[in-house]
Amino acid sequence: MHKIQNKFPIAANERLCPRFYRLAVxxxxxxxxxxxxxxLHIRVTDGLEPFFRRPFSVYRAKKFVEILYEPIGLGTRLLAEKKPGEFLDILGPLGNHFTAPPKGTKQVWMVAGGIGLAPFLFLSDELKHKGYELxxxxxxxxxxxxxxxxxxxNNGVKTWIATDDGSIGVxxxxxxxxxxxxPNxxxxxxxxxxxxxxxxxxQSFVKARGLRCEASCEEVMACALGACLGCxxxxxxxxxxxxxxxxxxDIAEVVFS
Ligand SMILES: Cc1cc2nc3c(=O)[nH]c(=O)nc-3n(C[C@H](O)[C@H](O)[C@H](O)COP(=O)(O)OP(=O)(O)OC[C@H]3O[C@@H](n4cnc5c(N)ncnc54)[C@H](O)[C@@H]3O)c2cc1C
Ligand code: FES
Structure with a gap:
């Protein structure tokens, strides 16, 4: 049985665009x-501040395990300072996962906002070559x-982009x-x-059209093991x-208040 907590060497930590970084272990x-x-639930410092680990979706699991992240606070800023060769304390993989598209699916939509893009490269890695339009x-x-x-x-995904200020895309x-x-x-x-x-x-779009939809939700986390109920x-x-x-x-299950 493999361990759930490990220290892994950082292979790369690079800025991909002005706001987002990619870290590979x-x-x-x-x-x-x-x-x-x-x-993954990542300890970003050996010190006490920040005390809790920080959760990140897996962006890719090919040669390395990768995350895509946006520095927005102390924890993610500390992460951006990490150098290749340093070790990162990681708990994971944690949580459930996207389920495969049901039989009969021809078209797969991935709808992402901001850093919510993170889980979808890995999903497209899994779904490419399976005959879906992505x-x-x-x-x-x-x-x-x-x-x-x-x-x-490269994964054959057609990409449509919108920005709040229109600086790129719609x-x-x-x-x-x-x-x-x-969509059908x-x-x-x-x-x-x-x-x-x-x-x-x-949720309201898919409900009105009877579409099947899974949502990956985010909440601030402490234990990430189902014990503290904080999330x-x-x-x-x-x-x-x-x-x-x-x-x-299943997006139909979640109550967004
Ligand atoms: C399951 C899961 C997957 C995630 N995947 C990614 C990912 O792939 N890439 C990525 O960059 N981030 C991801 N996040 C969010 C990431 O965990 C937070 O950005 C990070 O914890 C912020 O830590 P910090 O110390 O830098 O900021 P903090 O100082 O803790 O917070 C800075 C600000 O961001 C707000 N904030 C912190 N966490 C969240 C959150 N989860 N949702 C909304 N607002 C928040 C705080 O309230 C505060 O205003 C994920 C969160 C969850 C729960
Ligand atoms: S963070 Fe989810 S139960 Fe503790």
Whole structure:
């Protein structure tokens, strides 16, 4: 049985665009066991501040285990200072994962907002060559939140981009990209990840059209093992933990307040 907590050497830590970084660790012992949608709980310092680990979706698990992250606070800023060769204390892989598209699916939509893009490269790695048309609808705040989509395009993913300020792609929220589309509910599967407001709008879109949709949810976490209940969210089936019951939920189940 492999350990759930390990220290892995950093293979790369680089800025991909003004706002986003990619960090890769050489983690062969967990590489093959990770599924798209799962996350890693990372200790970003040997000191006491910040005290808790920080959760990150797995961006890719190919040669290395990679995360895509945005420095927004102390923990992620400390992460951005890490150098190749340093070791990172990682708990994971944790949580559930996206399920495969149901039989009959022809088109797969990935709807991402901001750093909610993170789980979808790995998902497209898994789904390419399986005969689906893969489409990514991505919304970022500005040009600085959009990095070259080369790796997605290499996976055959058609990418549609919107930015809040219109500095690249269509001006407006990501929902501008698909609100007038009318996908076939029997042949389309939707996966989504991003801020609550975006998930809520995706939820009403898919509900109105009877589309199947899984959402990867984010909450501030402490233990990430289902023990402290700190990451609980309301669902139609009562409160559930994002770290243990999720982070992936049938979007119809989640109550976005
Ligand atoms: C399952 C899961 C997967 C995630 N995947 C990624 C990922 O792939 N890449 C990535 O960059 N981030 C991801 N996050 C968010 C990431 O964990 C936070 O950005 C990080 O914990 C911030 O730590 P910090 O110390 O830098 O900022 P802090 O100082 O802790 O927070 C800075 C600000 O961000 C807010 N904040 C912190 N965490 C969250 C959150 N989860 N949702 C909304 N606001 C938050 C705080 O309230 C505060 O205002 C994920 C979170 C979860 C739960
Ligand atoms: S973070 Fe402790 S239960 Fe989810």
């Amino acid at each position: 050489d983690a062969k012992s967990i590489l093959k066991s990770i599924r798209p949608g799962q996350f 489409i990514l609808f991505y919304g970022g705040r500005s040009k600085g939140h959009v990095f070259p989509m080369k790796e997605f395009k 001006k407006g929220w990501v929902s501008e990209l698909f609100r007038t589309l009318d 509910p029997t042949t389309t599967m939707v996966y989504t990840c991003g801020p609550h407001a975006m998930l809520a709008s995706v 609980s969210i309301p669902t139609v089936n009562g409160y559930k933990t994002v770290c243990y019951d999720g982070p992936v939920f």
